[in-house]
Amino acid sequence: MSTRHTCHTVSLLRRPIKNGRLSLYLDFYPAIRNPETMKMTRREYLGIYIYAKPCNETQQDFNCQMLEKAEAIRCLRVASLINEKFDFLDHDRMNGDFLAYFKKMCRRKSTKWPAAYSHFSKFVRYHCTFGQLTVDLCRNFRNYLLSAVQLRRTHYAIRRNSAAVYYSTFRSVLKMAYRDKLLKENINEFLEKIYPEEVRKQYLTSSELKRLASTPCEIDVLKRASLFSCLTGLRISDILNLRWEDIHFSPDQGYCIRIRTQKTRSIAILPLSDEAVELCGSNTSFGIVFKGLKRSMSNHPLKKWIRQAGITKHITFHSFRHTYATLQIAAGTDIYTVSKMLTHKNVVTTQIYVNLVNEKKWATVSRITLK
Incomplete structure (x- = not known):
């Protein structure tokens, strides 16, 4: 059974512009997809012009040189279309810079x-073409991540969970390259992922949260943002980008926020309690809500505030998100509602907080004794 291929034609055309010049462009028929915008287009402007009416020998020579260059580009486009039609990859594409991509x-x-990009660049010694991407190279990069050191703190090894994220990211780029027809095969099919280790999620109990709320913090915006995360479950990336324009008021239901989360890019509408609204500060109607908050504050300043509250757990800013989920489930909120509030794509991700609450229940068994 024969397969009919669409026959593309590429024509070199001219369009009048100012100062008596003609702009050269390519006309594709039928239309092709622009790999940058993913939109169908018939025109590609070359950024080359010629004189509409050359008045001397210099302008005539200039026109001849520009027309030759434009024709060379047209021939390259025709060759590229033929390669794609018959599922070939041209030589120039295989020699393309994968690191730049x-x-x-x-x-x-x-x-x-x-x-992930920095680690792969270091692994390939800052040079890698699409043609050099082989299954063996990718497997060796996996082994590298499992034994490599961190980029900045070189006396510390990469944690396995970080290595799993980096390798997953790298494989996503391979998938994109295959989608964009920069690779002749889907290398991902031959690669084994790095499985992360299960990490116990740290969270604050209700009494610890109250103690933290009553403890003064040297940086007011850090305290307000942290407690806001405990009351909403928002990630620090979303809190950093939260704007007053995202907060809406409904006479029937009160305040809520409508955001597109930074991590999952999903749109969420989340109700706000009165306490959460108070933590936002004075309403300016526009601009950043937690003005002055910096990601770096979640390191030493946050740890100092946690210690001053007498809390010895290893609490990070992300632990406030765990605190919200765990306390909600412990209070009886159903897992599906908590999953929606956390903007999880799958309720299975939320299940771990149910397990944390169950562990808490089992811990109460030995608290009542007859001895």
Whole structure:
């Protein structure tokens, strides 16, 4: 059974512009997909112009040189379309810079993406083409992550869970490259992921949360943002980007926030308690809510405040999110509602907090004794 391929034509055309010049562009028929915008288009402007009416020999020579360059580009586009039609990868594409592509994919991503890029760059000694991406190279990168040291604190090894995230990120980039027809095969099918270790999630009990709330903090915005996270379950990335324009008031239901979460990019509408609204401070109607809050505050300043409250647990800013989930489930809130409030894509992710509450119940068994 034969397969009919669409025959593309690429024409070199001219469009009048100012000062008596003509702009050269390519016309594709039928339309092709722009790999940057993913939109269908028929035109590609080359940024090359010629004189509409050359008045001397210099302008005539200039026109000849520009037309030759434009024709060379047209021939390259035709060759590329033929390669795609018959499922070939041209030589220039295989020699393309994979690291540049990886770095480009890191834009507007979480901090884990640039870290994964830096580790892979270091692993390949800062040079890697698409043609050099083999199954063996990718497997060796997996082994590298399992034994490598951190980028900044070089006397510490990468934690297994961090290695799992970095390798998962790397595999996502491979998937994107295959989707964009920069790789001739889906290498992911031959790679084994790094399985993370189960980590016990730390959270504050109700009494510890009250003690923390009553303990003064040197940085007021840090205290307000931390307690706000305990009352809403929001990640620090979402709190840092929370704007007054995201907070809405309904006469029937009160305040709520409507945001697109930084991690999952999902849109969520979350109700706010009166206490959570008070922690936001004075309403300015626009701009950042927790103005002055910096991610760096979640390190030493937060640890100092935790110690001053007499709490010896290893509490991070993300622990406040765990605190919200655990206390909600312990108070009787059903897991599906908690999952929606946490903007989890799958309720299975929320199940771990149920397990934490169950452990708490078992711990009460020995508290009543007849001896």
